[in-house]
Amino acid sequence: MIQVYHKIGPWGEPWVLEDIHTWCGVTVELDSIKNEYRIVEFNYYGNFRGQIPEDFRQLTELKVLGLGGGTLSGPVPPWIGELKKLETLYIGYNQVSGSLPKEIGKLKHLKSLTLGNNRLSGELPGELGQLSKLEKLTIVDTQITGRIPRSLSKLKKLRRMDLIRNKLYGKFPVQILKPDLLVNCTGNNISELPFDIWKDNDLNLPPNLQKNQLSGEIPAWVKNTNKWKKFGFYTNNQQPGYGLH
Numbered sequence: 001m002i003q004v005y006h007k008i009g010p011w012g013e014p015w016v017l018e019d020i021h022t023w024c025g026v027t028v029e030l031d032s033i034k035n036e037y038r039i040v041e042f043n044y045y046g047n048f049r050g051q052i053p054e055d056f057r058q059l060t061e062l063k064v065l066g067l068g069g070g071t072l073s074g075p076v077p078p079w080i081g082e083l084k085k086l087e088t089l090y091i092g093y094n095q096v097s098g099s100l101p102k103e104i105g106k107l108k109h110l111k112s113l114t115l116g117n118n119r120l121s122g123e124l125p126g127e128l129g130q131l132s133k134l135e136k137l138t139i140v141d142t143q144i145t146g147r148i149p150r151s152l153s154k155l156k157k158l159r160r161m162d163l164i165r166n167k168l169y170g171k172f173p174v175q176i177l178k179p180d181l182l183v184n185c186t187g188n189n190i191s192e193l194p195f196d197i198w199k200d201n202d203l204n205l206p207p208n209l210q211k212n213q214l215s216g217e218i219p220a221w222v223k224n225t226n227k228w229k230k231f232g233f234y235t236n237n238q239q240p241g242y243g244l245h
Contacts, residue, residue, distance in 0.1 A: 001023065001026060001039055001042070001055070001059065002017055003053065003055040004042075004053045004055050004056060005017075005023075007050050007053045007055070008048045008049055008050045008051075008052075008053060008070075008072065009046075009048070011024070011025065011044055011046030011047060011048065012024035012025060012044065012046060020037060024044065025042055025043055025044030025046070025066075026039055026041070026042055027039070027040055027041035027042075027043075027064075028040065029061075038061040039059050039061060039062065040061050040062060040063050040064070041062065041063055041064040041065075042056075042059070042062065042064070042065055042066065042067075043064050043065070043066035043088075043090070044066065044067075044068070045066075045068035045069045045093075046068075046069050046070060047069060047070045047071075048067055048069065048070030048071070048072045048094065049070055049071050049072065050072065050073070051072065051073055051074035052067065052072060052074065052076070052077055052091075052096070054077065054079065056083070057079045057082050057083070059083070060082070060083065060084070060085070061085060062083050062085060062086055063085050063086060063087045063088070063109075064086070064087065064088040065083065065086060065088070065089050065090070066088065066089075066090040066091075067090065067091050067092075067094065068090060068091075068092045068093050068094075069092075069093050069094070070093075070094050071094065071095050072091075072094035072095060072096055073094070073095045073096065073097060074096065074097065074098070075096065075097060075098035075099070075101070076091065076096060076098070076100055076101055076104070076115075076120075077101065078101040078102075078103040079103070080101065080103060080104060080107070081101070081103030081104060081105070081106035081107060082103075082106075083107065084106070084107070084108070084109070085109055086107050086109060086110055087109050087110060087111045087112070087133075088110070088111065088112045089107070089110060089112070089113050089114070089115075090112075090114040090115075091114075091115050091118065092114060092115065092116045092117050092118070093116075093117045093118075094117075094118055095118060095119055096115075096118040096119065096120060097118070097119040097120060097121065098120065098121065098122065099120070099121060099122025099123065099125075100115070100120065100122065100124065100125055100144075101125070102125040102126075102127040103127075104125065104127065104128065104131075105125065105127025105128060105129070105130035105131060106127075106130070107131060108130070108131070108132060108133065109133055110131050110133060110134055111133055111134060111135045111136070111157075112134075112135060112136045112138075113128075113131070113134060113136070113137050113138070113139075114136075114138040114139075115138070115139050115142070116138060116139060116140035116141050116142065117140065117141045117142075118141075118142055119142070119143060120139075120142040120143060120144050121142070121143040121144060121145065122144065122145070122146070123144070123145060123146030123147070124139070124144060124146060124148065124149050124168075125149070126149045126150075126151040127151075128149060128151065128152060128155075129149060129150075129151025129152055129153070129154040129155065130151075130154075131155060132154070132155070132156070132157070133157055134155050134157060134158055135157050135158060135159050135160070136158075136159065136160045136161075137152075137155075137158060137160070137161045137162070137163075138160075138161075138162045139162070139163050139164075139166060140162060140163070140164040140165055140166070141164070141165045141166075142165075142166050142167075143166070143167055144166045144167060144168065145166070145167040145168065145169065146168065146169070146170075147168065147169065147170040147171070147173070148163065148168055148170075148172065148173050148176070148185070148190075149173075150173045150175050150176070152173070152176045153173070153175040153176045155176075158178075158181055159180060159181060159182065160181070160182045161176075161181065161182070161183045161184070162184045163183075163184070163185045163188065164184055164185065164186050164187055164188075165186070165187035165188070166187070166188055167188065167189060168185065168188040168189065168190060169188065169189040169190060169191060169213075170190065170191065170192070171190075171191070171192040171193075171194075172185070172190050172192065172193045172194075172207060172209065174193075174194055174196075174197055174204075177197065177204035177205065177206070177207065178204055178205070179203045179204055179205060180205075181204075181205060182205060183205070183206075183207035183208065184207070184208040185207050185208065185209055185212070186208055186209070186210045186211050186212075187210075187211045187212070188209075188211075188212050189212060189213050189239075190209055190212040190213065190214070191212070191213045191214065191215070191242075192214070193206075193207070193209055193214060193235070195218070195219055195222050198222045198225050198227050198228045198232075199225065199227070200225050200226050200227050202227070205231070206227070206231045206234055207234065208234045209234055209235055210233075210234060210235070210236055210237045210238070211237055211238065211239060212238060212239065212242070213238060213239055213242045214235055214238050214242060214243070214244055215238070215242045215243060215244065216244060216245075217244070217245055218244050218245065
């Protein structure tokens with residue numbers, strides 16, 4: 001952790017390197033068996049610099065990794081998949097770039113994944129569908145493109161998915177929808193949403209697709225459904241030149 005501090009810090013109050021209790025952003029727990037402190041959390045919003053240090057991969061007890069604010073650049077490294085105990089991963093408001101590594105799918109205990117306000121690009125890896133404990137997925141304000149992976153339908157515990165202001169396109173995969181899943185994909189380039197999702201006997205919540213590229217004529221039967229009357233505004237405010245009518 002001291003190497004991390006030297007490479008992307010300093011942040012917060014100055015550290016006393018010999019006293020772990022002065023290391024702001026760091027949470028430790030005592031391993032009663034080995035009588036050693038283990039770093040289980042690093043979570044700070046500061047003025048980070050450089051690239052995500054490989055030294056993090058030695059912190060195998062990490063449950064939370066949060067890196068917010070600064071000029072961190074370079075990619076999300078593939079070794080992120082080695083942090084097997086991670087439950088929360090947040091990388092935001094930096095300059096991290098490149099595609100998400102498929103190794104992120106190895107984080108079997110991950111409950112919350114937040115990536116946003118960076119320079120990320122490429123497509124969402126299908127391996128996201130392997131995050132069986134994921135409850136919240138947030139990817140906002142990036143250059144990520146491609147189609148939303150159908151593999152996200154495997155995430156049985158997912159309760160909220162915010163994929164806002166990216167470059168996602170194509171047909172929305174209705175397979176991922178559930179009655180208890182809130183989906184917001186505002187501000188992408190999604191061009192098709194099957195009208196069947198508006199049937200009242202379909203209990204799945206529709207996605208918010210405002211400011212996308214939906215177009216075409218709305219069937220009369222759709223406008224008469226209770227579901228459309230309640231959630232139809234999710235298709236309003238399409239990009240200029242597009243719109244349902």
